[in-house]
Amino acid sequence: MTCVVAIDVGGTTLKGGLIAPDGAILHRERRPTPRTEGPDRVIAAISAFVADLSRPRTVAGTLLRPAAVGLAVPGLVTSEKAVFSAAFGWRDVPAAAFSDGRLPLALGHDVRSAGEAELAHGPGAADALYLPIGTGIAGAVVLSVSLYGGAAGWAGQIGHIPVRPGGLPCPCGQRGCLAAYASAASIAARAGETTAEDVVRRAAAGDEPAARVWAEAVEALALALATYTLVLDPAMIVIGGGLSLAGDALVAPLRARLAARLTFRPAPEVRVSALGVDAGLLGAGLLARRALGQQGGGDVDDLGA
Amino acid sequence: MTCVVAIDVGGTTLKGGLIAPDGAILHRERRPTPRTEGPDRVIAAISAFVADLSRPRTVAGTLLRPAAVGLAVPGLVTSEKAVFSAAFGWRDVPAAAFSDGRLPLALGHDVRSAGEAELAHGPGAADALYLPIGTGIAGAVVLSVSLYGGAAGWAGQIGHIPVRPGGLPCPCGQRGCLAAYASAASIAARAGETTAEDVVRRAAAGDEPAARVWAEAVEALALALATYTLVLDPAMIVIGGGLSLAGDALVAPLRARLAARLTFRPAPEVRVSALGVDAGLLGAGLLARRALGQQGGGDVDDLGA
Known part of the structure; x- marks a missing residue:
């Protein structure tokens, strides 16, 4: 075969x-x-x-x-x-x-090929962001049922948008990038753990420093998704990658914070990837x-x- | 006729x-x-x-x-x-x-109809952002030679992306929006002038408070355009509206600050609108x-x- x-x-x-x-x-x-x-x-x-x-x-x-x-x-x-x-x-x-x-x-x-897989196999929407979060963060920008690559094919570098200008340093050379707060690797490193799952577990158990790192990660994601929503008006945002395994511990506060960041328009649907x-x-x-x-x-x- | x-x-x-x-x-x-x-x-x-x-x-x-x-x-x-x-x-x-x-x-x-006019009459690029700046700021998102409206037609609300989370209040109800720093109306109001042109003139003459307001406006724009570039990889960004009349006083520092915000990729071309x-x-x-x-x-x- x-x-x-x-x-x-x-x-x-x-x-x-x-x-x-x-x-x-x-x-x-x-x-x-x-x-x-x-x-x-x-x-x-x-x-x-x-x-x-x-x-x-x-x-x-x-x-x-x-x-x-x-x-x-x-x-x-x-x-x-x-x-x-x-x-x-x-x-x-x-x-x-x-x-x-x-x-x-x-x-x-x-990320773009994973986005194509989500589009081919997942529930999906005509206008969506597929955002896997793991060691880094990059997005597959789906517009009118097609992946959009940009002028030179470099679209979707959402992990390096400056959500906190002058904030935490990022390996890319900038400060305040989304990935410096919200990648699974950054979340783990900031809380002194091996994986982001450990941080979520500690935060759920009431550990203050872990809860702060997690809240800052979710807030950074909400800022980035508010920006994406205002610029591109997607119908759906799908979080994938390792961090999506956090499930409701991620999606519930993220939905609330995203809605709070959008005063004059509704927030798009936010869900975790079906393909994982x-x-x-x-x-x-x-x-x-x-x-x-x-x-x-x-x-x-x-x-x- | x-x-x-x-x-x-x-x-x-x-x-x-x-x-x-x-x-x-x-x-x-x-x-x-x-x-x-x-x-x-x-x-x-x-x-x-x-x-x-x-x-x-x-x-x-x-x-x-x-x-x-x-x-x-x-x-x-x-x-x-x-x-x-x-x-x-x-x-x-x-x-x-x-x-x-x-x-x-x-x-x-x-803004979208002005963007269509730029596309129909201006030099343009297949993938571009047309960003008129006046009383407010909103963008016409041009992707593959077409204006993109989003899932519900609300794309391009770039004036309200949170470039400075927790920063200056905006009439939309949020804080730190791009428009709170970089709309012509905000620039004038922050420097106690009637028009943004007056602020540019005072800044050019060495007035410290006016220069600070102007520099913060240009930096806020650079942050927003870096974000747009990372997400959508445009070939060209065209600044229109009243603020575009500032010409080189706007475009020269904006090009430099945008390039400085993009460490791992080149900046797109930035110019002022030909249609004005x-x-x-x-x-x-x-x-x-x-x-x-x-x-x-x-x-x-x-x-x-």
Whole structure:
């Protein structure tokens, strides 16, 4: 059976999988992202993962033959290269650096491709923001049922809008960015925890410093979403990524604070993603499908390794 | 000769005119907006202006017969009603309230219709923000050569994005809105002057308080434009309205501050509008043309009053 390799490159984890033409995830595998060891080690880890997942393998008695690779990465990215990532410190990495050249590989933006997966598989709205929150924050801007990329494809960098001018420093070089307050990584670091989940748990148990960090994160998100709403008037905002696992502890106060920030218009619907953390993997799978399509016709089975 | 009535409703001035099918402005007239006398007086002043301009008149030996009315108003607006304006304090004013019913009248958003005029007549870019700054601030969001209105038509309310959370109060009920720092009206009021031009002149002459107000206005604009750029990646930002008359005194420091706020991507081009203060009138003219089109075929000359 033909499938595609999908890899969603996250700040702490590389999420890989093999995906069937109908979108079913046939195989899953995770590896740590060696982010602290520098950009070259991250690139080497990704290309080794690509090579390993590209080999035919038998799962539950079925031979799976990968035909293309979809690679979703954070930061600024074109179909030719990974231009910049604040999380990894890389600049202008060509798509070929991630591949051994045996299968066609499509490079894309993690959040935009995850947004395409939400649009393809989730409930969705014609005009929506899909905002995964994990190590960083970037949004997929859905306008009139299409993903909008901007003049150069760099739209959606919501994590670096200045919600608190002169505020906390951000790895991007600015101060007061949304991500410095509200990314899962920032929330954990500010409260001296390993994960944002720990912070939510401590806050719920009445711990004052954790509750303050959490409230500041929710308020920063409310400011950013109020701005997005005033500029683009979306019908729905979907929070995804690891932070969305906080569920009502996130969405209930966020809805209230967003409504309080919008005096003369109603707030759009705010919900957590239905696809959850699979959105990134399914989005990378859609990228791989595109790589197959661009290669042109024929039976995709002929492209097996 | 058939023409259309165009009225651009501003916070201090009602700008009216008669516009030829080719976009030439055949007649101009201005009246004060009785804003301080309450919403009912403003509505009465607009409908009297509509009635007066709708009468046939001879200009330079040519009989001009108006065939439709285009009315561009600020705030939240649909084609049926003026929903809300912080400047005028009105709520849910039906389009019929502005008309005596003799000519078809099209109601529209002042900034979006001015943006359509910029798109139709100016240099423009496929992905741009057109941002007129006068009594208030709202933007026309141009995406892929089309004006984008959002899910309910309320996109572009950039004047009320929270650039300084907890900052200066705004008539909308929030604090720290862009308009509280950078509208021409706010700049003048903060420096104790009648117009923003006076503030720019005093700042240029070395007056410290005026220079501080001006610098805070430019910085607030830079924050808002950095946010817009990160979210939507425009190729061009066009500043219009009265404040655009400041020219280089506005654009030079704004370009520098915007670039400084964007660490990992280039800034889009920033320029002042080529149509200047006529953009609003020409935009209202485009609304009137639409009212004619919606009425259906026939010789528009038959529609003369």
